[in-house]
Amino acid sequence: MKDLKKIFVPYESIDSKFLPQTTKFTSKYLINGKLGEWHGDLHQVISPIFTAEDDEHGHIVGTYPKMGTKEAMAALDAAVQAYNHGYGEWPAMSVAERINCMRKFVLMMKEQRDEIARLLMWEIGKSLQDSYKEFDRTVGYINDTIEAMKDLDRSSSRFTISEGILAQIRRAPLGVVLCMGPFNYPLNETFTTLIPALIMGNTIVFKPPKLGVLLLTPLLNAFREAFPAGVVNTIYGRGKEVITPIMESGKVDVLAFIGSSKVADVLKKEHPHPHRLKCVLGLDAKNPAIILKDADLDTAVKETLLGSLSFNGQRCTALKIIFVHEDIAESYLQKLSEAVENLTIGLPWEDGVSITPLAEAGKPDYLTEMIADAVSKGATVVNPNGGKRYKSLFFPAILKNVNETMAVFREEQFGPIIPVVTFKDVDEPLNYVIGSNYGQQASIFGKDSQQIAHLIDILVNQVCRVNVNAQCQRGPDIFPFTGRKDSAEGTLSVSDALRVFSIRTLVATKGTDLNKEIFTEIVKDNKSKFLNTDFIF
Numbered sequence: 162m163k164d165l166k167k168i169f170v171p172y173e174s175i176d177s178k179f180l181p182q183t184t185k186f187t188s189k190y191l192i193n194g195k196l197g198e199w200h201g202d203l204h205q206v207i208s209p210i211f212t213a214e215d216d217e218h219g220h221i222v223g224t225y226p227k228m229g230t231k232e233a234m235a236a237l238d239a240a241v242q243a244y245n246h247g248y249g250e251w252p253a254m255s256v257a258e259r260i261n262c263m264r265k266f267v268l269m270m271k272e273q274r275d276e277i278a279r280l281l282m283w284e285i286g287k288s289l290q291d292s293y294k295e296f297d298r299t300v301g302y303i304n305d306t307i308e309a310m311k312d313l314d315r316s317s318s319r320f321t322i323s324e325g326i327l328a329q330i331r332r333a334p335l336g337v338v339l340c341m342g343p344f345n346y347p348l349n350e351t352f353t354t355l356i357p358a359l360i361m362g363n364t365i366v367f368k369p370p371k372l373g374v375l376l377l378t379p380l381l382n383a384f385r386e387a388f389p390a391g392v393v394n395t396i397y398g399r400g401k402e403v404i405t406p407i408m409e410s411g412k413v414d415v416l417a418f419i420g421s422s423k424v425a426d427v428l429k430k431e432h433p434h435p436h437r438l439k440c441v442l443g444l445d446a447k448n449p450a451i452i453l454k455d456a457d458l459d460t461a462v463k464e465t466l467l468g469s470l471s472f473n474g475q476r477c478t479a480l481k482i483i484f485v486h487e488d489i490a491e492s493y494l495q496k497l498s499e500a501v502e503n504l505t506i507g508l509p510w511e512d513g514v515s516i517t518p519l520a521e522a523g524k525p526d527y528l529t530e531m532i533a534d535a536v537s538k539g540a541t542v543v544n545p546n547g548g549k550r551y552k553s554l555f556f557p558a559i560l561k562n563v564n565e566t567m568a569v570f571r572e573e574q575f576g577p578i579i580p581v582v583t584f585k586d587v588d589e590p591l592n593y594v595i596g597s598n599y600g601q602q603a604s605i606f607g608k609d610s611q612q613i614a615h616l617i618d619i620l621v622n623q624v625c626r627v628n629v630n631a632q633c634q635r636g637p638d639i640f641p642f643t644g645r646k647d648s649a650e651g652t653l654s655v656s657d658a659l660r661v662f663s664i665r666t667l668v669a670t671k672g673t674d675l676n677k678e679i680f681t682e683i684v685k686d687n688k689s690k691f692l693n694t695d696f697i698f
């Protein structure tokens with residue numbers, strides 16, 4: 162492994178193509194169709210990347226407005242006004258017109274690809290390759306959403322007749338959506354709720370995560386140009402000052418939040434009419450891998466390595482605990498240790514890098530404490546460089562002999578520690594899953610179809626995706642993504658997301674001659690945007 166102290170280099174020596182170009186010290190925000198220049202207090206954006214000149218903290222890449230309650234309420238009012246009880250220009254627009262606005266947005270967004278990738282690297286330490294992947298996946302998600310929206314509209318472009326009643330059933334928007342994404346996928350996961358909410362005709366207030374703010378600023382102009390005023394509004398600042406008053410106002414119809422269940426619970430309680438608030442939540446997880454006695458070790462090592470350490474383990478879908486059968490535990494650990502030791506730790510733009518600076522300032526201390534707690538209770542760090550650290554760099558640690566007395570057994574580490582538990586009887590990992598507060602996904606590794614089938618049948622009622630001989634993951638994005646217990650509320654996928662941000666609404670009439678004539682005239686002369694049989698090609 163390289164000397165960690167040599168990884169951070171002088172600022173001047175960094176190739177300018179990896180440096181953010183336009184948003185240095187940005188202080189822009191978007192409210193009610195206006196790109197405001199902020200003159201109040203600013204929040205410094207401190208990168209997890211240090212340069213040789215930075216000592217105490219990472220490099221300062223910019224600033225964003227430290228807004229207060231007044232500005233947050235102005236953003237909310239703009240969204241409420243743009244929705245205007247469903248009479249606003251945006252919710253009242255035809256689906257085809259909304260799709261055209263979204264197309265315009267995505268074209269403008271594509272122009273910002275390089276700058277957004279650079280900001281992803283500097284704000285959250287994501288590798289260049291993964292930053293581009295996040296960007297491209299998001300563009301793909303928007304294009305797929307447009308197609309799914311067309312399909313949904315086409316299937317609603319007909320009348321249904323039953324028991325003498327004829328009706329047209331469509332999906333209508335819900336109102337004002339408050340969108341908040343997580344720091345690990347600040348673009349992608351924010352957009353997996355924001356885009357479907359938008360295209361369904363809702364209006365938006367969105368707050369970027371506490372890390373990963375600047376990378377959204379190159380898109381503010383695209384939001385402004387592509388959508389009517391007030392349809393998308395941004396707020397920044399401390400949750401207590403900007404989110405609590407918005408929730409307490411009771412004017413938020415949908416809360417789309419990806420983060421911790423603790424914060425989600427607080428936010429939901431702040432709303433004065435909980436039954437009116439719809440929630441779409443992506444929350445905590447502690448996905449286990451269960452490696453059976455007959456598992457193909459190379460596959461198990463490859464997939465658990467990727468599953469635990471992609472983006473330094475900072476994925477909600479990451480494998481966060483590994484259960485391995487005692488007969489193969491030693492060989493598995495040896496192979497896994499070799500694979501981990503071969504990983505390259507370095508700066509996000511280095512070729513072949515997989516371990517990069519950790520986004521959260523307190524994370525290396527937290528991980529070190531977690532390892533110390535486990536070691537003091539009988540665990541051992543398997544790989545020679547496991548847990549070595551310098552500033553924001555932390556080399557992944559594999560822990561063996563993990564048991565239920567240790568914090569790492571139940572806590573979601575969200576970082577590069579791989580806890581390994583040895584089992585004799587498969588009921589041990591199954592009981593772990595049953596007793597867990599989380600229920601997102603699980604992975605099984607093995608060859609015996611009988612045993613795998615038995616595990617599948619138990620696990621499908623505990624988690625929402627069972628991966629066989631593969632790591633846990635969200636994608637492909639057309640697959641449903643959800644969880645049980647403290648892991649999620651609502652289901653997201655390209656098509657499911659259109660459903661969660663809308664409600665089925667119908668127009669019905671008794672099939673008398675007069676009513677048929679009225680409906681025919683409305684449809685023939687295109688008098689209504691809802692009661693309409695237009696087919697979008």
Ligand code: G3H
Pocket residue numbers: 345346350475476477478633634635636
């Ligand atoms: O952090 C959660 C992300 O949705 C994970 O997505 O599994 O496709 O990397 P992914």
